[in-house]
Amino acid sequence: MARVSNTVRIREALENAIVNGRFAPGARLDPAKLAEEFECSRTPIRDALQQLEASGLVRVHSKQGTFVSEWNVEELAERFEAMAEIEAICARLAARRITREELAELEARHEACRQLADEERIDDYYAENSAFHACIYHATHNGFIAKEAMRLHAMLQPYRRIQLQVRNRVKRSFDEHQAVVTAIRNGDDAAAAKAMRDHVLVQGDRFHDLLAALRSDAPHGPV
Amino acid sequence: MARVSNTVRIREALENAIVNGRFAPGARLDPAKLAEEFECSRTPIRDALQQLEASGLVRVHSKQGTFVSEWNVEELAERFEAMAEIEAICARLAARRITREELAELEARHEACRQLADEERIDDYYAENSAFHACIYHATHNGFIAKEAMRLHAMLQPYRRIQLQVRNRVKRSFDEHQAVVTAIRNGDDAAAAKAMRDHVLVQGDRFHDLLAALRSDAPHGPV
DNA sequence: TGCTGGTTTGTTGTATACAACAGAATGAGG
DNA sequence: CCTCATTCTGTTGTATACAACAAACCAGCA
Numbered sequence: 001m002a003r004v005s006n007t008v009r010i011r012e013a014l015e016n017a018i019v020n021g022r023f024a025p026g027a028r029l030d031p032a033k034l035a036e037e038f039e040c041s042r043t044p045i046r047d048a049l050q051q052l053e054a055s056g057l058v059r060v061h062s063k064q065g066t067f068v069s070e071w072n073v074e075e076l077a078e079r080f081e082a083m084a085e086i087e088a089i090c091a092r093l094a095a096r097r098i099t100r101e102e103l104a105e106l107e108a109r110h111e112a113c114r115q116l117a118d119e120e121r122i123d124d125y126y127a128e129n130s131a132f133h134a135c136i137y138h139a140t141h142n143g144f145i146a147k148e149a150m151r152l153h154a155m156l157q158p159y160r161r162i163q164l165q166v167r168n169r170v171k172r173s174f175d176e177h178q179a180v181v182t183a184i185r186n187g188d189d190a191a192a193a194k195a196m197r198d199h200v201l202v203q204g205d206r207f208h209d210l211l212a213a214l215r216s217d218a219p220h221g222p223v
Numbered sequence: 224m225a226r227v228s229n230t231v232r233i234r235e236a237l238e239n240a241i242v243n244g245r246f247a248p249g250a251r252l253d254p255a256k257l258a259e260e261f262e263c264s265r266t267p268i269r270d271a272l273q274q275l276e277a278s279g280l281v282r283v284h285s286k287q288g289t290f291v292s293e294w295n296v297e298e299l300a301e302r303f304e305a306m307a308e309i310e311a312i313c314a315r316l317a318a319r320r321i322t323r324e325e326l327a328e329l330e331a332r333h334e335a336c337r338q339l340a341d342e343e344r345i346d347d348y349y350a351e352n353s354a355f356h357a358c359i360y361h362a363t364h365n366g367f368i369a370k371e372a373m374r375l376h377a378m379l380q381p382y383r384r385i386q387l388q389v390r391n392r393v394k395r396s397f398d399e400h401q402a403v404v405t406a407i408r409n410g411d412d413a414a415a416a417k418a419m420r421d422h423v424l425v426q427g428d429r430f431h432d433l434l435a436a437l438r439s440d441a442p443h444g445p446v
Numbered sequence: 447t448g449c450t451g452g453t454t455t456g457t458t459g460t461a462t463a464c465a466a467c468a469g470a471a472t473g474a475g476g
Numbered sequence: 477c478c479t480c481a482t483t484c485t486g487t488t489g490t491a492t493a494c495a496a497c498a499a500a501c502c503a504g505c506a
Contacts, residue, residue: 005285005459031488041461046488050270054277062228063468063487078367085312085368144301145308148371228489254458264491269458286457286498 010038011048018057018068019157025070029058056155069155073208076159080204083152084197087133090149091180091196094139095189103185106135110181117174125170126161132177136184136196163207176202229263234271236261241280241291242380248293252281279378292378296431299382303427306375307420310356313372314403314419317362318412325362326408332358333404340397348393349384355400359407359419382430392429399425 014034017023031045038045049066052058060066071079098106109132116125133153137146163169176199183192237257240246254268261268272289275281283289294302321329332355339348356376360369399422406415 007459043460043462047273047459050273051277054274060488062489063466065487075367078365081365082368082371089308089312142301142304144298145305148305230489266490266492270489283458285459286496288457 006044007047027068029066084200088193088197092189092193094136095184095192097141098139102139229267230270246291250291252289307423311416311420315412315416317359318407318415320364321362329358
């Protein structure tokens with residue numbers, strides 16, 4: 001493989017840092033500091049940040065600074081709705097087009113999720129969960145849709161991360177995956193779409209619950 | 224409104240130029256020439272081109288040049304499929320959420336399309352057609368989905384342009400729109416989704432036909 | 447003639463300096 | 477003490493120069 005340019009190296013590093021929570025939503029990204037950290041000038045940093053802005057991960061306020069994207073409840077709801085619909089499409093196409101090998105891999109990923117859920121290794125489950133979804137994107141046999149799905153997935157990852165720590169969420173998430181896998185194995189595209197849409201939408205709802213709980217921790221109600 | 228930066232001015236100008244066909248798919252975009260044309264240095268040109276690459280309109284081959292995106296039949300089919308699914312989502316959501324005012328505007332646009340179709344003013348129909356679709360995106364009341372739909376729409380515009388010149392296509396396109404409008408007015412989300420998906424998919428198919436015809440235009444059969 | 451090696455040329459990648467701008471801090475005047 | 481104009485500071489936007497690289501080209505040789 002050809003040596004990658006500094007710009008893409010930095011972009012990928014920042015992408016990971018944001019997705020893994022090192023930079024939280026709303027955090028400021030200082031070009032000068034980053035230039036120092038990556039041992040280069042501000043130009044490739046600038047390019048990388050612009051690319052990240054295009055993909056929706058960061059936002060640059062002119063003359064004010066560059067920040068990790070942070071959305072209000074409404075914007076988040078919009079994105080979760082979009083994600084649910086895209087994932088539903090993927091599930092539907094996958095149910096029709098998945099190959100034997102791809103199905104085997106999907107079920108292997110699913111089984112790995114079961115293990116991690118049982119052992120309550122949340123961080124690892126979180127990673128394997130992404131792989132599970134990526135499997136389905138791939139099985140659409142539509143590279144363009146798969147790429148778009150990956151992009152949206154990355155965009156929401158920081159929030160999903162918080163969300164998975166809700167009580168019992170991991171176990172339920174696994175059960176919902178089961179429904180999706182079954183529908184895909186049966187080639188039932190409508191059922192697969194519905195199961196997947198519900199799976200993602202419930203994440204959005206749960207996230208909403210979590211936000212509400214966090215916000216009302218002062219006035220009343222149990223924390 | 225605040226004065227926009229050179230970069231976004233150039234990006235929008237190039238976007239229009241590509242969408243309107245001034246730069247055909249595959250055409251080379253020379254930064255130096257563009258810098259001269261827009262009376263600025265290469266930096267904002269470069270930024271604009273990078274943004275266009277992120278949105279999928281152009282493609283930069285390292286050390287070789289920057290070109291207007293050009294897709295082979297398979298890639299085009301993938302994109303038309305994606306477009307069909309996204310548009311179907313928009314139609315479905317619009318059928319559930321459209322307001323009285325928005326419905327009125329949609330029907331006005333539709334009526335304008337009828338006029339232009341009757342008068343066989345293809346170029347104008349083409350513009351009004353985009354507005355019609357944009358109306359539906361807007362009526363989803365989901366800004367994020369609407370924006371993504373617009374992006375995809377722009378990406379495919381150069382190809383749709385060619386496609387609309389197929390014989391009788393304009394009239395048929397109008398009829399398909401009619402089905403969508405009716406379903407949305409009735410609040411029948413499933414029917415709206417189906418009508419819209421078919422409408423876009425048939426574009427993809429027709430485009431395929433066109434390509435095939437163009438390719439075998441010299442003599443009939445092997446070159 | 448065909449191949450191989452170096453050279454040339456065009457392109458992007460990167461560094462750096464400066465200009466322009468928005469918001470914050472500061473000071474004078476009421 | 478409050479208000480408003482002014483200055484100041486930090487940030488991005490832009491220009492320009494140079495480096496690095498990949499493909500094309502050409503000459504020399506077998």
